[in-house]
Amino acid sequence: MSEPMDFLLLVRGTGFDVALTIFVIGVVLRLFEIFSLGRGVNLAEPRGREFGPGMRTILTRNVPDPHTFRRQPLTVVIGYLFHIGLLISLLLFVPHIELFKETFGFGWPGLATPIVDAAAVITIIALLAALWHRASNPVMRRITRAEDWLVWLATFLPMLTGYLAYHRMVDPYPLILGLHLLSVELLLVLFPFTKLMHTFTLFIARWYNGAMNGYRGVQS
Amino acid sequence: MANSKTLGESLRRHGVTRRGFLKFCSATASLMALPPTMVPAIAAALERAKRPSVIWLSFQECTGCTESLTRSHAPTVESLIFDHVSLDYHHTLQVASGEAAEAAREAAMHENQGGYLLVVDGSIPLADPGYSTIAGISNVDMLRETAAGAAAIIAVGTCAAFGGLPKADPNPTGAVPVSEIIRDKPIVNVSGCPPIPVVITGVLAHFLTFGALPELDRYGRPMVFYGQSIHDRCYRRPFYDKGLFAETFDDEGARKGWCLYKMGCKGPMTYNACATAKWNNGTGWPVEAGHGCLGCSEPDFWDAGGFYNALSIPTSDVTGTVVTGAVAGAALGAAAALLNRGTQGEAREKHATVTVDDLEKGV
Incomplete structure (x- = not known):
């Protein structure tokens, strides 16, 4: 009679532990490997510094390239809406902040739940639009691999189950809360081994771009 | 022993007025979400x-449930009704002891075969x-026999x-609930540690009125009392939505009555009537007293993480997992780096320098 509760306790305990272990080991291993490989030695004489331009590029690449926007406006708009909505839902929802606080020992102020709720709705709509775009656009279809569908699903499920749990749309509540945690655990497990790693590698790539251009003394 | 006297006669004999009785019937109807037209029927x-x-059989328990019922507040019509069910067997409350007590149970079972209520x-x-x-x-034999x-x-x-609590991990006695032993009788779960007295009398009144048990939820609990979460009915809910939380039990937020989520309140996953029925004759309830809900009416609430940890915090040691994972990841990363260095070194060794002369010779 208490299966949903047993399920919730499993995903809140052992399940979360296993997923988190795989996530942390995977991410640290991959980052360590990337950094330890480094770049080849550039024998050309430097014409500028690497650090400053590298850091600047990490920031400036947040601004969308007008060229890309003209060619694929949907990619840019959906991309921004989704990422901002996801970050608000993940990082500014108080129950999530409590989890980060428990893990790292520090927290930050959250937003009122109706704002987070709106952000979650925008994120879910943006994800659905991204799916439609991927399925209908000929260019997108051609460059899509199985991994892209998997990564989309792994991102969509935590958003959907989180929304359903917050609004208590599934009875009993421990079941949907457990499903939300399970979907997050799936995301954590897939994270280090898929394109989801771009969450971290994005900054490394931008830094290298900026640093290489800085070394050559050209604008990045 | 159950006798032929009706409940109406019994109540009148104890000085309950017609007005008081009807007031109780109205309250029962509204409590159980029945239309006012049902009041005369009730x-x-x-x-x-x-x-x-x-x-009433008491097994591995602390008598807190009986305490909740008998000591909750001054006699009311609910408690009188409870008094006037024929409580033929109850360890704590009965006068008889030893063999006489067991004889009372057997007599009640025999006389009311198929018709008595088992609590x-x-x-x-x-x-x-x-x-x-x-x-x-043994408890299991007595339950089977009496059920x-x-x-x-x-x-x-x-x-x-x-x-x-007896079933809490690691469950040394192999404790199980009634529903895992008895499967062929209607069972109503009135959960809570302890449950709200009015919920028990409400179920009794429903049984007396309709001769049947009320509508139950997935956990076999009466929907009318366990249909909504503590969180959804909590008077502090607006503070949760506004993002205003008490961080400790004596900070400004606590004094202003802000939401207790961060203090470990399990209200969002707990279904019970505390927020509406309240305790101590309607005086208050745990959250009103400044303490978060423990989730006592839910299965396995003892194992659902620390009472003072927010609901979203996993039951395991997350910091430990992250630190261990990071160390293991770094070690594996170092091993991978060494391996890659080896590959790079091999590639360098195998690299043969080609001069312009070599190229021309090749042509």
């Missing part, structure tokens, strides 16, 4: 109802029948409903 049914025989509080140990016995009879002739069973308290 009144007529209760008026005519014979005192039902009730056998159970406490869980049943299955690991060893000797862990809990009454008059030399056989019962019209319905009310599992009072989280122990009887879900196993409760």
Whole structure:
């Protein structure tokens, strides 16, 4: 009679532990490997510094390239809406902040739940639009691999189950809360081994771009 | 013993006025979300109802459920109704002891075969029948024997409903709830540690009025009392939505009555009527007293993480997992780096320098 509760306790305990272990080991291993490989030695004489331009590029690449926007406006708009909505839902929802606080020992102020709720709705709509775009656009279809569908699903499920749990749309509540945690655990497990790693590698790539251009003394 | 006197007669004999009785019927109707037109029907049914025989079995429990019922507040019509069910067997409350007590149980079972209500509080140990016995009879045997002739069973308290504290990890006695042993009788789970008195009397009134048990939720609990979460009915809910939380039990937020989520309140996952029915004759309830909900009416609430940890915090040691994972990841990363260095070195060794002369020779 208490299966949903047993399920919730499993995903809140052992399940979360296993997923988190795989996530942390995977991410640290991959980052360590990337950094330890480094770049080849550039024998050309430097014409500028690497650090400053590298850091600047990490920031400036947040601004969308007008060229890309003209060619694929949907990619840019959906991309921004989704990422901002996801970050608000993940990082500014108080129950999530409590989890980060428990893990790292520090927290930050959250937003009122109706704002987070709106952000979650925008994120879910943006994800659905991204799916439609991927399925209908000929260019997108051609460059899509199985991994892209998997990564989309792994991102969509935590958003959907989180929304359903917050609004208590599934009875009993421990079941949907457990499903939300399970979907997050799936995301954590897939994270280090898929394109989801771009969450971290994005900054490394931008830094290298900026640093290489800085070394050559050209604008990045 | 159950006698032929009706509930109406019994109440009048104890000085309950007609007005008081009807007020109780109205309250019962509204409490159970029944239309006002049902009030006369409830009144007529209760008026005519014979005192039902009730056998109360206490197994692995702390008597808190009985305390909740008998000491909750000054006598009201609810408690009078409870007094006037024919409580034929109850360890704590009955006068008889020893063989006389067991004889009372057997007599009640015999006389009201198929018609008595069985109330159970406490869980049943299955690991060893000797862990809990009454008059030399193991709990599981007594439950099976008494349940056989019962019209319905009310599992009072989280122990009887879900196993409760005795079932907490690692469950040394192999404790199980009533529903895992008895499967052929209607069972109502009135969970809570302890449950709200009015919920028990409400279920009794429903049984007396309609001769049937109320609508139940997925956990076998009456929908009317367990249909909504503490969180959704909490008067502090607006603070949760606004993002205003008490961070400690004595900060400004706590004094202003802000949301207790961060202090470990389990209200969002707990279904009970505390926020509406309240405790101590409607004086207050845990959250109103400044303490978060423990989730006592839910299965396995003892194992659901620290009482003072927010609901979203996993039950395991997350910091430890992250630190261990990071160290293991770094070690594996270092191994991978060495491996890659080796590959790079090999590639360098195999690299043959080609000069312009070599190229021309090749052509």
